[in-house]
Amino acid sequence: MTDSTWKPKRVSATAPDVSPDIPLVEVSVRSPKCKGDLEGIIGSISGVKLKVSQGGQPPAIIILELDDNPEQTCRVIREMGKVAKSAEIFLTSATLDSGVLLECMRAGAKEFLAQPIQKNEVEGAFERFLERFHAAMKPDEKVAAGQVFGFFGGKGGVGTTSIAVNLAAALVNLPSKPSVVLVDVNQHGGDLPLYLDLQPSHSFRDIASDLSRLDQAFLVRILTSYDNGLKVLASGYDDLSTGRLNADCVEATLKLFQSSFDYIILDCGHVLDLTTKKALEMSSLIFVTSTLMVPVVHRTKRILELLRGSGFPPNKIRLIMNRYLSMEQDVLKETEEILKQKTHWMFPNDYPSVSQSVNSGKPVIDVAARTAIAKSYKDFAQSFAASDQPSSVKGGIASWLNPFKSRSPQSSSAEA
Numbered sequence: 001m002t003d004s005t006w007k008p009k010r011v012s013a014t015a016p017d018v019s020p021d022i023p024l025v026e027v028s029v030r031s032p033k034c035k036g037d038l039e040g041i042i043g044s045i046s047g048v049k050l051k052v053s054q055g056g057q058p059p060a061i062i063i064l065e066l067d068d069n070p071e072q073t074c075r076v077i078r079e080m081g082k083v084a085k086s087a088e089i090f091l092t093s094a095t096l097d098s099g100v101l102l103e104c105m106r107a108g109a110k111e112f113l114a115q116p117i118q119k120n121e122v123e124g125a126f127e128r129f130l131e132r133f134h135a136a137m138k139p140d141e142k143v144a145a146g147q148v149f150g151f152f153g154g155k156g157g158v159g160t161t162s163i164a165v166n167l168a169a170a171l172v173n174l175p176s177k178p179s180v181v182l183v184d185v186n187q188h189g190g191d192l193p194l195y196l197d198l199q200p201s202h203s204f205r206d207i208a209s210d211l212s213r214l215d216q217a218f219l220v221r222i223l224t225s226y227d228n229g230l231k232v233l234a235s236g237y238d239d240l241s242t243g244r245l246n247a248d249c250v251e252a253t254l255k256l257f258q259s260s261f262d263y264i265i266l267d268c269g270h271v272l273d274l275t276t277k278k279a280l281e282m283s284s285l286i287f288v289t290s291t292l293m294v295p296v297v298h299r300t301k302r303i304l305e306l307l308r309g310s311g312f313p314p315n316k317i318r319l320i321m322n323r324y325l326s327m328e329q330d331v332l333k334e335t336e337e338i339l340k341q342k343t344h345w346m347f348p349n350d351y352p353s354v355s356q357s358v359n360s361g362k363p364v365i366d367v368a369a370r371t372a373i374a375k376s377y378k379d380f381a382q383s384f385a386a387s388d389q390p391s392s393v394k395g396g397i398a399s400w401l402n403p404f405k406s407r408s409p410q411s412s413s414a415e416a
């Protein structure tokens, strides 16, 4: 908290790979010989490039190897079709069963490369791909990085997780059906999956165990699905478990998410450690959650000062007031003066609805759809919809850098 030397690094939307005219190829293949052969051949094909970094432009081709369990591969291919919408899947395998191959093609695989890898087969597959790619590509089409919204609690228990979960659930219901991933970056008590009654079999721990394995295909395998296509990545860490979630792991994962999801919603908990700092650095917007309780306001003030003092642009920091009662108007005004920050959004106090939601593991917009708080979550999601266009034709880098240019907050337009 008192780390005055912490200065956020600006995270650029243009990562090293970005060059929308040259399609990138991700080789997500386990066997080293096959991977080496493919990379050698692809490196010599003009018009495509091997993907080297995790962020930036998403791959246009993902080469997957058939699992021992082909059903699992088909599932991954289907998921990739939803998450990495603009990528073509190529499949490689040492065995060739026509039934399995047909299933994989039905799931969405575009080409099959038999092992041992033959140069002319790979070249033929890429030639066909390039024809499809150039025929489909519109001249001004660019892929914008997904928006990362970091939610950080002014204090424990103020409602940070509830807000992150309900925003994510409301975002997937927007008419444009954006792709949304909800990420638990809270390593001190990561309990986010409980709010959606999920029991994830994977978490950040799987990524941390070998960061070099991280690519689009791996990420798709470890995400947990909720209704409507909402994806969840659990933290897997808490104060009682061994190990720590590290900043490199968070950075690499979020970069990858940015290249395939429209919205990345982070529950950053309320402890400002190195990992959280990294997540906040990478956020397009930081939402600091407070309530009007004195100890919460006291700590929120310190957090806001720390964020401002660390070089975050003021328009990136947004104050959320949770559990607000309409009779508290004067207290709110006074609090905004103390915090030197106007409230961006207020969520009403509705303990019965929120606890019913938490205890049933379903979002408020589903269990108490007609309440004012459900409407507030929906309106909050809707407030981002102005820049919300279908994934592959979003407004490019400029809109990512300033997504809220023409948008006014719920309660006041005079952000401090």
Ligand SMILES: Nc1ncnc2c1ncn2[C@@H]1O[C@H](COP(=O)(O)OP(=O)(O)OP(=O)(O)O)[C@@H](O)[C@H]1O
Binding pocket: 153, 155, 156, 157, 158, 159, 160, 161, 162, 163, 189, 269, 270, 322, 323, 324, 347, 348, 349, 350, 351, 352, 354, 355, 358, 373
């Ligand atoms: N708008 C609201 N009205 C009433 N109660 C709320 C509201 N939002 C959250 N709560 C209640 O506050 C409690 C804490 O919520 P939540 O777990 O989301 O907070 P948190 O900040 O994530 O906590 P932690 O610091 O433990 O991670 C829950 O019991 C929840 O029901």
Ligand SMILES: [Mg+2]
Binding pocket: 160, 161, 162, 186, 269
């Ligand atoms: Mg929480």
